[in-house]
Amino acid sequence: MKPYTLAKAVLAACVSLSACAAQAADVTFTFTNTAPAGGVGVAPLWLGLHNGSFDSFDVGSAASVAVERAAEDGNAKVLTANFASQAAGGLQTTLPNGPRFPGASSTFTLHNVDLNGANRYLSYAAMVVLSNDFFIGNDNAKAIDLASLAGGGQLSLALGGAGHVYDAGTEQNNFAYSLANGAYGIGGGQKGPNQGIDEHGVVHVATGNPYLSFVDDGHYVPANVDWTALNFNTQQSIGRLDISVAAVPEPETYAMLFAGLGLLGLLARRRQGAGA
Template identity: 35%
Template sequence: MLAPHRLILAMMAGTSLLAASGTANALQVRVTVENLAPSNGTLFTPVWVGIHDGSFDLFNPGEAASAELERLAEDGNPGPLSSSFTGFGQGIVFGPGLGAGTPPVFAPGAKSSIVIDFDPGEDTAYLSFASMILPSNDAFFANADPRRFRIFDDGEFLSVRRVIFGSDIWDAGTEVNTELAADTPLLGQSVPDTGLTEGGVVTAHAGFLPGGNILNAFPGATIDQPNYRAALITVSPVPEPPSWALMLAAFGVGGLARGFRKLRKS
């Protein structure tokens, strides 16, 4: 993972690609992410989220991860992923509030949200997301199916509430899970892309090594245990219903736009 200041710069670079002017008729959705892990459990990096027409395929289980996903899964760097999303829709990277000397990561209990403004237009939209699990060599959570989370259908808003369990965490297959301090973010890695290349494929994560460095430092990071809860992702309209329905009626909206105009941190 990048050092904190470099990760912040990468996050800002990915976000800056998305800025645009707002419009008077914009509709809004709020995307909220919360870390549900227990004390001394897993953390995760700022989350990349994208809203698109269903054609953006982030990865496929059983196949090699893309170079863009590798950088996110190994180093927590969302910049290449943000760049690859150009032309598919709108994406943004966001994390919890920052304190002096604090990296922008979601620790257990941390929560953050973003409000996305967009213009009415097309009638279907889907949500994709991705984040690196910490500490790990190349663990991440994301949705493999680009059409798994539909947030608009024929002009109707569809709320999303998705709990990320330990069984939903993926192994990118790009770096050997040595759990050595020099190769593992939060345990001692200070330079990106330093682990042993694995050359594998994306698979469900089997959990961290019993008695290994990760569980010794973070004993609550037992992602292979039943019902381990890592994160919660929700998508809701702004304003909340019934104001949402009144707004749609006032604007005469028939659908959702592909071109988003403004992103505002909440």
């Protein structure tokens, strides 16, 4: 191959940046609570990007302490610590600004994301309130593959809704200890971390209107509470996660690009000088 042709080939390969081997990306996550007015709230969403090996829970099995804390208290600290120690090269965040109630959004950008390798798969988890131990998350660690976005792009995921909200099986569903009662005009409620009565169960799907089966020993629920917006079967989802990826060339990519450009310019000048 002649030098000029070679330079053009290198340049063409690197102008379409996804073709260059090493590549990082900025990934912006925006979570929006899409439940109807009066519907459930979602605790700050935890997000982890890993190589496919980090599995946070299994339906039909007892929840880990990490999922128990996330589902009962809206606290992702144990989950975050586990991910940090178990997901080699993983990146994670918990979206800011507290619980999101219907209509509210929260956003955050992770940098230096390797969507072709260590950060290819997305896992998420967050408590759903009003509840004792309801949460949203993905059972299958490889269900959300973002590799196709490595060169840039966007994706929207519908979270929760019918068949996609879980009961962690760790705390009895009881209004005496449920979280965020006040936001729904219900008495009683959790006053501190890990309160409530142990359920000794397994992670399972919560469907329909699960609140009608909650224990209400103290008659915490006023007679006029309208459960319509809290019925999971009346909603396609309770949240939308918008993922926006901007590819960022790594230094060596820039070096190749500039080398290609410089070589082209040099060869062009030489050709002109030679009367070509």
